Amino acid sequence: MNTNQVKPPKVKTGTPGMKIAAQIARILVGVVFVFSGLIKLNDPVGTQIKLEEYFEVFAQDLPLLHDFFMALVPLTLGLSVFLCAAEVVLGVALLVSYRPRLTSWIILLLVSFFTFLTFYSAYFNKVTDCGCFGDAIKLTPWTSFGKDIVLMVLILFIIGHRNRFRAANTGWIVFLTTVLSVALGIYAIMYLPPLDLLPYAVGKSVPDQMKPSEPLRYKYIVERGGKTFEFEQYPSDTTYKFKQMVLVNENAKPKITDYRVWTEESDFTQQTFEGNKLFVIIKETKDFDSGTITAIRALVNGLKNTNVEPQILTSVSDDDIKRFRQEYQLDIPYYKADATVLKTIMRSNPGTWLLSNGLVKGKWHHNATPEAGEVIGLVK
Known part of the structure; x- marks a missing residue:
């Protein structure tokens, strides 16, 4: 009788699919951080204005900490450059696998901070434009919050699979990114944003932007018999009960509404x-x-x-x-x-x-x- 027992096959930990998914998540988060940071570093004064708004709102909503938040207001420009540069540096560090475990945890802390800000904006209807992507992409508060939740999930996934990432000797890239990022922020403060994304930029007509780019079109949401209907023109039938009027071509709205x-x-x-x-x-x-x-x-x-x-x-x-x-x-x-x-x-x-x-x-x-x-x- 053969006493040798057959050894079970060695089970591999993880699958190639999960490794690929983790790499994709790492690249996505890194790209988003680099893009977001660069857009805001292009105009750090804009981010400063948003930070001032947040601190002033917190000072009003939290009277016991009023003096603390108001004391932060004079520091907002430096804090703006620091946070924007940190986004770029952390994004690059993640992309080039520089100390991936530490980088992932720092990114998680930063996104947690941003998630709190966007939730506060959305839930309490305060600072209704978070400035997440500067003036390049305007997001509603709830959209910004949803974006941060997605980032949070991706980062937690990256942390859960951190053993799949090998650290690379790319410290020099991260150092160079830090120097260039801070330099970009300082330049934008000293000589205006290199890329002007505001409606009052060179080459733009102010009076033209005060008008709709095309006739505004609406749809009318009405109700009858417990059912909801949509019409491009308001129905003459008086049995319909008006519920809501929704703008269809949102992008046609005037870009400038408060110039006077x-x-x-x-x-x-x-x-x-x-x-x-x-x-x-x-x-x-x-x-x-x-x-x-x-x-x-x-x-x-x-x-x-x-x-x-x-x-x-x-x-x-x-x-x-x-x-x-x-x-x-x-x-x-x-x-x-x-x-x-x-x-x-x-x-x-x-x-x-x-x-x-x-x-x-x-x-x-x-x-x-x-x-x-x-x-x-x-x-x-």
Whole structure:
């Protein structure tokens, strides 16, 4: 009798399919993080504005921590660059398998933080645009929250299969990514976003964007006998009960809905679209480098008796702007605009913005104020 027992076949742990799925998840999360981080690093001041909104909301909703959150507001620009650069660096680290276990856990913590913010926005209807992909892709709060939940599931899947990833000697790539990411953020702060995705960018017509790109079309949702019906035109049958009117071509809505310029006496919006206007945008009359006004004053003086009319756009009080004009010898008229609109038009304070019959011909950070000849050449 043969006493040798037949050994059972060796069972392989895992399957090739799961390994492939884990690799796909790693690539997807890495690409999303790199894309999201780069879009926001292109405009870190935009992310700063969103962080300020969140901290101000938290300060209001959590009175016991009011002082703590308000103390964070002055730090938001640095925090913006840090978070945006971290997204890019972590995404690249995941893609090149740099310390995948540690990277995955850090990404999980970061996504948990973002998930909390997007849920708070969606559930309480606060900060209704999270800025997840900057101004490149606008997401509703619940869509943003859903996106973060998907990312969370993918990251947990990656962590669960972390033993399938081999660490690679790619530290130099992660280091180089860190340097370049921070450099991009600093450049965007010092000289405006390299890629302007805002509706007031060079080459865009402001008055055209204040109108629908095509006639708006709606569908009417009505009810009768417990059943719901949809019509492109509202039915004349009075037995139908109105429930809802839904816009069909959402993308045709005006891109600009809040641009308005005024004086104490009248609305000046339409006049800003007539002829050539160089607007010196002043969002605040304090906490800025006063040395930058020298170049702006030289530009304004150089435009006298030309076909370009310099004017000030500001959201500060009349007393403040009058004192500012006198102190810095800016003898040009001023007009009022909404503070949020000015933040959207210009990321620097001050800055200059050139319109020719409503078409944006130029936009300059105060660190790159042009000469009068350059401005005149753009509107010939």
